[in-house]
Amino acid sequence: MVLEAIRYQPRSLEILNQLKLPHQTAYDEVKDSKDGWHAIKDMRTRGAPAIAIVAALSLAVELQNNRVSENAEEVGAFIVEKLDYLVTSRPTAVNLADAARKLKKIVETASKSSDNNGQAVVKAYCDAAAQMLISDVSDNQGIGKYGAEWIEKQAGGGQVSVLTHCNTGSLATAGYGTALGVIRSLHANGKLKQAFCTETRPYNQGSRLTAFELVHDNIPATLITDSMASALLRLKGPSEHIAAIVVGADRVAANGDTANKIGTYQLAITAKHHGVKFLVAAPRTTIDLQTRSGEDITIEERPGKEMTFIKGPRFDGVDVDLSHSETVSIAAKGIDVWNPSFDVTPAELIDGIITEIGVVEKGKDGKFDLTMAMEAHNESVKPSTVGGL
Numbered sequence: 001m002v003l004e005a006i007r008y009q010p011r012s013l014e015i016l017n018q019l020k021l022p023h024q025t026a027y028d029e030v031k032d033s034k035d036g037w038h039a040i041k042d043m044r045t046r047g048a049p050a051i052a053i054v055a056a057l058s059l060a061v062e063l064q065n066n067r068v069s070e071n072a073e074e075v076g077a078f079i080v081e082k083l084d085y086l087v088t089s090r091p092t093a094v095n096l097a098d099a100a101r102k103l104k105k106i107v108e109t110a111s112k113s114s115d116n117n118g119q120a121v122v123k124a125y126c127d128a129a130a131q132m133l134i135s136d137v138s139d140n141q142g143i144g145k146y147g148a149e150w151i152e153k154q155a156g157g158g159q160v161s162v163l164t165h166c167n168t169g170s171l172a173t174a175g176y177g178t179a180l181g182v183i184r185s186l187h188a189n190g191k192l193k194q195a196f197c198t199e200t201r202p203y204n205q206g207s208r209l210t211a212f213e214l215v216h217d218n219i220p221a222t223l224i225t226d227s228m229a230s231a232l233l234r235l236k237g238p239s240e241h242i243a244a245i246v247v248g249a250d251r252v253a254a255n256g257d258t259a260n261k262i263g264t265y266q267l268a269i270t271a272k273h274h275g276v277k278f279l280v281a282a283p284r285t286t287i288d289l290q291t292r293s294g295e296d297i298t299i300e301e302r303p304g305k306e307m308t309f310i311k312g313p314r315f316d317g318v319d320v321d322l323s324h325s326e327t328v329s330i331a332a333k334g335i336d337v338w339n340p341s342f343d344v345t346p347a348e349l350i351d352g353i354i355t356e357i358g359v360v361e362k363g364k365d366g367k368f369d370l371t372m373a374m375e376a377h378n379e380s381v382k383p384s385t386v387g388g389l
């Protein structure tokens with residue numbers, strides 16, 4: 001069975017409720033953009049690409065299931081207003097803003113055509129939103145292929161182990177995943193010795209979601225807490241042949257600085273210290289040339305209770321009793337909490353940015369030039385034309 005975080009067909013959208021994983025596999029219906037906004041804000045759906053796609057499709061089903069004006073410009077204005085609203089759900093991942101910008105452009109063109117009525121604008125919007133779901137899977141397969149090839153080449157043959165952080169798999173995307181896609185490809189090529197995944201406190205995307213995907217796909221994997229990463233590289237690195245740390249991204253700035261799940265930065269520092277490659281895997285929809293550096297990225301802060309409480313089913317003896325889902329306090333009452341959801345890893349700590357058209361490496365000046373990969377974004381360019389391959 002293939003893991004499906006987003007189930008869409010015209011007039012119907014369902015998301016796998018990630019707050020209930022790994023204990024329960026339950027789908028929530030998303031009827032409109034308001035449902036979509038809340039599903040994203042509450043993190044029932046999460047991960048940069050998935051957020052963008054769910055937002056776009058939530059508005060698609062709203063338009064498909066409700067009567068719209070005959071007037072093309074009125075429908076266009078309605079869609080633009082809803083897209084602006086959806087973008088306010090979570091600020092750090094650029095994929096959502098990027099999707100909204102592209103969809104607005106399509107809608108503006110469609111609504112200005114004198115041949116079009118309201119329904120034609122809706123159709124142009126829904127077709128483009130549905131295409132995002134399809135393109136994301138093929139982009140991820142490209143990321144997996146190029147990332148695995150790059151690691152295998154660097155390692156010079158034989159099996160390798162990799163460490164990853166947060167969840168970047170089928171649950172965070174339309175399917176296959178980015179950093180987890182690289183792990184899937186290494187495994188498919190027979191080159192993966194062991195995948196290590198961090199717990200990823202405080203929301204536990206690693207222990208709840210990545211571990212779930214790895215077990216689901218029978219990929220050899222070991223879970224560690226975030227605080228074990230340096231010890232893993234030092235003590236097990238040589239015996240396990242840990243070749244790289246591979247993470248996803250929520251926004252890659254023009255200079256390569258990368259915002260990703262909190263804890264990524266410290267992993268990059270420890271990778272540098274231990275001489276382990278540090279790679280960011282992201283589709284080009286995550287690269288934001290408008291943001292010059294990491295300093296310009298807005299970092300979302302989440303409620304303190306995500307850190308001070310933990311939610312899950314009660315263990316009665318050996319059996320998990322799913323009827324008793326509880327929220328348990330795990331911190332001293334009254335303590336102040338700082339809970340940034342993401343951090344920024346400076347480009348100097350990153351060895352390569354794996355995209356769907358190839359791995360971008362630094363030039364002789366020690367800097368990333370991402371413009372080439374992004375220029376190719378609107379053209380159909382063969383992978384070999386991108387730097388680093």
Ligand SMILES: CSC[C@@H](O)[C@@H](O)C(=O)COP(=O)(O)O
Nearest residue numbers: 046047048166168172248249261
């Ligand atoms: C392919 S997902 C890439 C990133 O979005 C991922 O690494 C991450 O940081 C997710 O954060 P989350 O807060 O769970 O949405």
